Amino acid sequence: MFQLLIVDDEASVVDSLADTLPWPEAGIGSVYKAYSGFEALDILKTNPIDIIMTDIRMPGMSGLELLEEVRRNWKKIKCILLSGHAEFEYAKQAIQHNTFDYLLKPISDEAILSKVKHAVDVLQREREESQSYQRVLKALEExxxxxxxxxxxxxxxxxxxxxxxxxxxxxxxxxxxxxxxxxxxxxxxxxxxxxxxxxxxxxxxxxxxxxxxxxxxxxxxxxxxxxxxxxxxxxxxxxxxxxxxxxxxxxxxxxxxxxxxxxxxxxxxxxxxxxxxxxxxxxxxxxxxxxxxxxxxxxxxxxxxxxxxxxxxxxxxxxxxxxxxQPVHSLQRLYEPPLLIHLLESGNWDAAHEKLTGILDELHMKWADSAEHLIEVFFFVYASFSSFAHKNGRELAQMIGPVLSDAAGLTACRSIAALENWMFQSFRRLQQCMENETRNNRENAVRKIQQFVQKHLVEDVSLQAIADHMYMHPVHVSRIYKLETGENISDYVLRLKMEMAASLLADNTLKNYEIALKLGYQNPNYFIKVFKKYYSLTPQEFRLKLEEGK
The missing domain is CATH 3.30.70.270 (Reverse transcriptase/Diguanylate cyclase domain)
Known part of the structure; x- marks a missing residue:
């Protein structure tokens, strides 16, 4: 299934196309929505888009300018232009940008689905016939x-x-x-x-x-x-x-x-x-x-x-x-792959917990009264925990505490119940320690992102600029911010800009176009549209409401 991005400055058009058409029938698995060319570029940087359907006339960045960026950075994406303007000049420019298809509004849902399905078929054929695909098959054979x-x-x-x-x-x-x-x-x-x-x-x-x-x-x-x-x-x-x-x-x-x-x-x-x-x-x-x-x-x-x-x-x-x-057998679950240490190192905590549970189940079934098997399991698990701690630059006592890390006397091996209690207590503390560290790292990253955005709000605060500042991939930046805060970076930037706009509108000496320029919007009409979408009021209506409240 392929991924489709619909771009139009008319939100009703985007929402209607994205939410009402039976896209899976055309081979589309996911539909993304963008209400401007800039928002579309942000989505392209963080998602594997296969097909773009975009309007031509949009404020800030036109559909043709968007296609030029797409051709420069994502050459395999199929682009379909959707416009109510039938002038030959648009079609000629679209051809120059290797546009896959060109549709004129109004157009039926069936025609849109047919064009997208055609693009899907071409992409599928290209994927099967591509040199990289053939190289993969050849490498597999070899x-x-x-x-x-x-x-x-x-x-x-x-x-x-x-x-x-x-x-x-x-x-x-x-x-x-x-x-x-x-x-x-x-x-x-x-x-x-x-x-x-x-x-x-x-x-x-x-x-x-x-x-x-x-x-x-x-x-x-x-x-x-x-x-x-x-x-x-x-x-x-x-x-x-x-x-x-x-x-x-x-x-x-x-x-x-x-x-x-x-x-x-x-x-x-x-x-x-x-x-x-x-x-x-x-x-x-x-x-x-x-x-x-x-x-x-x-x-x-x-x-x-x-x-x-x-x-x-x-x-x-x-x-x-x-x-x-044989009267005595070895423990199978302890040594069969994936080993406990490998599950810990990969951060697969659920599988590691399942591994420990499987080891204990085998002990309960066959060797609950065998002191040697209990000691074998203890030292194997202890060695795995210690190795994991050392590879993370810590001592085991720092991660699970001095009591649980003390192996003297082998108190954890005196019964299967004592061993089970030690294993899962130690495991939970190990996991909690790593999750706290990960959370702290994410919180620090989010704090740095927000500081950068606040400092450069009226300059370049694109996802790529933030990623360059953080020395991270744009996809990773976007995901950790959403994971930690619950909102997209673009929403955070928009919120700050709109809050700043509301503050500037209180100054009657500033014109709307001046406020737009202060916020980094080169097109005042686009600023007005974004502001109205956010506050459900035009800047002028918002300003009048402020004056009435005084």
């Missing part, structure tokens, strides 16, 4: 192996995606695997001289092993290759559609598939030894359902590698359900 490997690593580490979101990512990456598809993991550990190669040679060797695995499994298995955080090659193995159809009537289908995978893993070991003069150990997991069993099967494989392979080399291991047989 980086597909890397992006696929990154997604694989996320799933191995336990990152959760909704079914819809995962399906979208798999489709984007052109993956043949789908949710609930049966799969197995195959881990390959390079050993001996292969593990001692330099980075460049190691990359070539990994590429070669991946190609060998693809060739050996071709026709029977699909492989999704990647490399985990330990440097092991990881392959997600699924049976091809053709082979599944062939095996549909086979007895002991699962056993047949497992035997075939083990045979191909053995062939991979032999090929690496023969062609690459190296040694690898291969681990094949049990079969599971994608993606729910990814992390569990991966952890099973790592445990088997530690226990059954160790320092030996050239082994082929079929992994059993070793994790389920």
């Amino acid at each position: 980086n597909l192996p890397k992006l696929r490997a990154e997604l694989l690593n996320e799933l191995l580490q336990g990152v959760k995606y909704s079914k819809q979101r995962l399906t979208e990512k798999l489709d984007l990456l052109k993956m043949s695997i789908a949710p609930d598809c049966p799969f197995a993991l195959m881990l390959v550990r390079m050993e001996g001289q292969l593990s001692e190669l330099d980075f460049y040679s190691l990359s070539l060797m990994e590429y070669a092993i991946g190609n060998m695995a693809e060739e050996i499994c071709e026709g029977y298995f699909h492989l999704w290759p990647g490399k985990d955080v330990y440097g092991y090659l990881v392959f997600v193995v699924t049976v091809t559609d053709e082979k599944q159809a062939e095996l549909a009537q086979t007895e002991n289908r699962r056993e047949t598939v497992e035997n075939q995978l083990q045979l191909m893993a053995s062939q991979l070991q032999l090929s690496v030894s023969h062609y690459l003069k190296g040694t690898v150990s291969v681990l094949i997991s049990k079969w599971g359902s994608f993606p729910d069993d990814m992390n569990r099967l991966y952890q099973d494989s790592l445990l088997s590698l530690r226990r059954r392979v160790g320092n030996q080399s050239g082994l082929l291991i079929y992994v059993s359900d070793e994790m389920e047989q």
Whole structure:
């Protein structure tokens, strides 16, 4: 959906067009309103406008002058001129400014929607055909192996995606695997001289092993290759559609598939030894359902590698359900991404709170009476809080207080209730400390903005001038001011100018045009119009009312 800006000095025209037409039918998601060329420029600086529909004759800045600014700074915006003046000179100037279309008042709603829809269609076509769009597609194609490997690593580490979101990512990456598809993991550990190669040679060797695995499994298995955080090659193995159809009537289908995978893993070991003069150990997991069993099967494989392979080399291991047989398990929620420290550093307080809640839920379910697990969680969370404080130039005691930051005696680990109380008290104080700092920074920024506006009220107080003074982007300036004060900067500037105008009108020696010039309005008629819109009185009527009140 595209963004439309309607500009006209007649407020009734702008409001009627913006509020009554079914813009979504024309492909428009948002409609912005401006009642002067200057107000339109402010909106353009803070919003991603795609189409402008503007009147030609406006006080202060005409529609053609506005289009000249648009062409200078926003070349891709489509401009439609809407005017009641049919003179050829206007049309000629509009053509010079590369105006997309030119409409004469009065015009029907259907015609306006049709013209805007045409502009939307052209923008959509340009977007699809643009070089930048093609470059993005090309970059995506070139980086597909890397992006696929990154997604694989996320799933191995336990990152959760909704079914819809995962399906979208798999489709984007052109993956043949789908949710609930049966799969197995195959881990390959390079050993001996292969593990001692330099980075460049190691990359070539990994590429070669991946190609060998693809060739050996071709026709029977699909492989999704990647490399985990330990440097092991990881392959997600699924049976091809053709082979599944062939095996549909086979007895002991699962056993047949497992035997075939083990045979191909053995062939991979032999090929690496023969062609690459190296040694690898291969681990094949049990079969599971994608993606729910990814992390569990991966952890099973790592445990088997530690226990059954160790320092030996050239082994082929079929992994059993070793994790389920262990009396003690590690805490999954504590270490699965995103980590607590990363959520804190990104300022995602809701997700960080959810992370802490998930850790405690896992403790309650499985390890509420385990002193070691309580201490493990305490030190992990304490380290995350301390690291966050230090990266913000503070000591932890400054942010959460000396009592909560005191780890002596490990009082917070004596029970799960004590740990929960410590975690959330510390978290709330940490969050409050950062929010206070952010609020103070915003308040200081707003104070500086207001001081600048008050000092330069009759000079240049455009959004860009304020942003330059603050060394900020105009969008950021506009947002923090609105967030902190509840009003737009343009409304604040207008309010100050109108209050100053009201004060100057009390001086009968000043003419209206003199007051307009004092306020920075070069066009007295435009000043009168703005004043009347603000006070519902003309300057002269306002002055008479002041005299009556004396």
